[in-house]
Amino acid sequence: MxxxxxxxxxxxxxxxxxxxxxxxxxxxxxxxxxxxxxxxxxxxxxxxxxxxxxxxxxxxxxxxxxxxxxxxxxxxxxxxxxxxxNRDRTIEVMRHIARMRLDMGFMNEALRIGLDAMGHAAEMQRRDLVWFTHLVALAQIRRHLIGELPRSVPVQWVRRELNDYLQIGVLDPNVFAKRAWRRGIVNSHQEMYGVLSPVYLLVHYLRARARLMRHKSIPASH
The missing domain is CATH 1.25.40 (Serine Threonine Protein Phosphatase 5, Tetratricopeptide repeat)
Structure with missing residues (x-):
């Protein structure tokens, strides 16, 4: 190295x-x-x-x-x-900029940049896709909290963040990154559900895990 x-x-x-x-x-x-x-x-x-x-x-x-x-x-x-x-470096810093703009209160700009970066990350099949999904989930949660979105939209993104981690993120060898992603998932649930976040996190985890196991048990078609 x-x-x-x-x-x-x-x-x-x-x-x-x-x-x-x-x-x-x-x-x-x-x-x-x-x-x-x-x-x-x-x-x-x-x-x-x-x-x-x-x-x-x-x-x-x-x-x-x-x-x-x-x-x-x-x-x-x-x-x-x-x-x-370098496409990887470009979308990584785009994600950082999106988070900065989100923290500054510019939710729509953050969402636009974040969705763009996430789209590239998904297309490139990056193992840290959850890192990009987390940013979009936070932006959607905050838009919901100020009345811009129905509850169903951020709920969908919170579930997707957890699913991206279980399907792809767990395969990444970087233990420090995975720790940060897990903390991000917890934070997303806390922002969305408040004191009930541990309950919803457990429910979402069990459902995502069950879907993943069912998918693995289905034999590939020939």
């Missing part, structure tokens, strides 16, 4: 553990060691995401600066990804 990949991997682990300053150091080191536009795009995307995730625990006077740095990092990442014509 290259030093670049080691820095990215350890940076993801530190960020997942809440050690965002250490993660940022590793992502910046990865950026400096990158030998092509695609790798630099990946490093800049991680830098932007880390800055964005640092905002909640930051002092009030630093929040705007962290947001500015995150947005700038995402813009650089997207430019590099497009220059490199």
């Amino acid at each position: 290259s030093t670049f990949n080691v820095c990215i991997q350890w940076g993801e682990q530190f960020r997942e553990e809440g050690k965002r300053e250490q993660a940022l150091d590793l992502f910046e080191l990865a950026r400096d060691m990158a030998t092509n536009r695609s790798d630099r795009a990946m490093a800049w995307a991680h830098i932007g995401l880390t800055y964005w995730q640092m905002r909640p625990g930051a002092k009030t006077d630093l929040v705007a600066e962290l947001a500015r740095r995150a947005e700038q990092a995402f813009e650089i990442s997207l430019s590099l990804a497009r220059e490199s014509r």
Whole structure:
């Protein structure tokens, strides 16, 4: 494994553990060691995401600066990804930008970008499809909560997020990513169902698991 990949991997682990300053150091080191536009795009995307995730625990006077740095990092990442014509890097940073816009309250813009990125991820059969589905699910939940959508729409997306994880996400070897995806599923249910979320999560899990097992038991047609 290259030093670049080691820095990215350890940076993801530190960020997942809440050690965002250490993660940022590793992502910046990865950026400096990158030998092509695609790798630099990946490093800049991680830098932007880390800055964005640092905002909640930051002092009030630093929040705007962290947001500015995150947005700038995402813009650089997207430019590099497009220059490199790397579709994976492009949709990854699109997903980050969509989440940033969602957190800023621009739900329709976030949904438009998120659906575009998710469509590409599904077409490419990416194992982290659930990561893209989660963003769309959150956007639909928040649109429902302000009265823009009937309840049935976000419910469908919450179920789809769980299904994408059980069908595809569990196959990914990245244990830190899978931990984050599972937490995302829990968060989606909490936003949608509040105090009843554990009950709905269990029901949705059992139903999705049963459908998956039935599908596996059906012999392939010839």
